[in-house]
Amino acid sequence: xNLKSLxxxxxxxxxxxxxxxxxxxxxxxxxxxxxxxxxxxILITSDGPIPYGHINDNDVLFGxxxxxxxxxSEKANESYxxxxxxxxxxxxKSLFQVLLDGVKSGAITEVYDxxxxxxxxxxxxxESSFVxxxxxxxxxxxxxxxxxxxxxxxxxxxxxxxxxxxxxxxxLWYFDRNEGQLKYRLLGIAPxxxxxxxKGTAHENHVELFWIFFADARNVLYQNYAFNPxxxxxxxxxxxxxxxxxxxxxxxxxxxxxxxxRIDDYIQGNDLQKLFEGERIRELIxxxxxxxxxx
Numbered sequence: 421x422n423l424k425s426l427x428x429x430x431x432x433x434x435x436x437x438x439x440x441x442x443x444x445x446x447x448x449x450x451x452x453x454x455x456x457x458x459x460x461x462i463l464i465t466s467d468g469p470i471p472y473g474h475i476n477d478n479d480v481l482f483g484x485x486x487x488x489x490x491x492x493s494e495k496a497n498e499s500y501x502x503x504x505x506x507x508x509x510x511x512x513k514s515l516f517q518v519l520l521d522g523v524k525s526g527a528i529t530e531v532y533d534x535x536x537x538x539x540x541x542x543x544x545x546x547e548s549s550f551v552x553x554x555x556x557x558x559x560x561x562x563x564x565x566x567x568x569x570x571x572x573x574x575x576x577x578x579x580x581x582x583x584x585x586x587x588x589x590x591x592l593w594y595f596d597r598n599e600g601q602l603k604y605r606l607l608g609i610a611p612x613x614x615x616x617x618x619k620g621t622a623h624e625n626h627v628e629l630f631w632i633f634f635a636d637a638r639n640v641l642y643q644n645y646a647f648n649p650x651x652x653x654x655x656x657x658x659x660x661x662x663x664x665x666x667x668x669x670x671x672x673x674x675x676x677x678x679x680x681x682r683i684d685d686y687i688q689g690n691d692l693q694k695l696f697e698g699e700r701i702r703e704l705i706x707x708x709x710x711x712x713x714x715x
Contacts (some may be wrong), residue, residue: 468657469642472635475596484705487535487673487682488550489612495667496516499646499661504581512645514581514659516611520550520633520638530636535590535608537633546630550579552616569627579613585626586612589662589669593635602709606662634662671698697702 442559445701492501513521521545533539555563568702590608595601608616608631634714638646638659647657661667672694673682 429611440655443586469657475594479596479598481595481597482708483592484708485675486671486701486705487588487590488669489672490589490667490669492585494668498649499656500587500658500667501581501584501625502647512647515587515646516579516581516584516613518640518644518658519609519611519637522620522637523632527640528632528637530633532608532627532631532633534587535610535631537608537631549627549629550613550616552577569704577616577619579616579619579629583614583619584611585614588612588628588672590631593696597661598630602705604629604665608632608634609637609662670695671701674701 424595489495490500492498503512503514519528523531523546526543530537531541531543533541552579555569556573558571562569562573588610589606591604591606593602593604596603610628610631612626613629614625618625626704641658642660643657645657646661648655656666672684681709683694683697687697
């Protein structure tokens with residue numbers, strides 16, 4: 421047996437052990453124990469996400485801020501979209517539901533109206549963005565008569581995971597001179613959803629629901645797992661999924677001589693050229709690392 425074969429066997433063995441331990445399927449003595457976490461899993465989860473290392477500003481030789489769009493219509497991004505419906509006995513949620521539940525519970529507080537992270541918003545400020553309550557004509561008659569409005573005459577509309585079309589992320593590519601390599605730090609994330617006030621109409625509009633400062637959401641994302649289509653027995657937590665850049669994204673804005681002007685502000689009416697411009701920026705970032713080693 422050669423070294424390569426031995427390495428593969430060890431890798432798959434460790435992979436399988438970790439996979440089955442999470443579900444507790446093979447160790448359960450009764451059906452009620454299926455899905456219960458082992459003590460080892462509980463201890464691992466309690467440690468929280470791997471903390472970011474401290475970076476001194478003087479150690480950053482260059483950096484470029486980049487905004488990207490993650491389209492949920494792409495197959496590579498399915499893990500961020502599903503499941504769109506809650507399934508009994510399954511704790512997995514879509515990324516949108518994870519973020520929304522975190523905001524509602526107060527576990528995520530760094531919520532802003534834009535990627536500049538200057539105007540922080542409270543739950544009461546943004547609740548109308550994902551919940552709409554309407555009163556029917558009959559309900560209005562009850563109100564005008566000074567009577568309590570029966571529940572059947574109140575229409576409550578809430579955004580669902582299926583209403584999310586994209587995610588927008590903001591991050592910094594930078595060259596760390598201590599480690600001599602190009603690195604990426606994710607700074608913010610925003611779900612793009614159907615505007616609840618145009619939902620169901622002929623002219624649905626899509627808006628950024630809110631921007632979350634990513635570091636504040638890491639604990640919540642670490643505790644929730646995405647479906648892994650390659651191995652359903654081994655789900656991946658959202659913190660690892662996003663930090664390892666396991667998604668397909670297109671650049672729609674980056675630092676440039678115009679500040680941080682969007683690509684569609686200076687390239688209009690040509691989607692292919694916009695795509696090429698995003699790839700040009702991506703190639704520029706790659707070349708910056710190569711240039712560091714030439715001088």
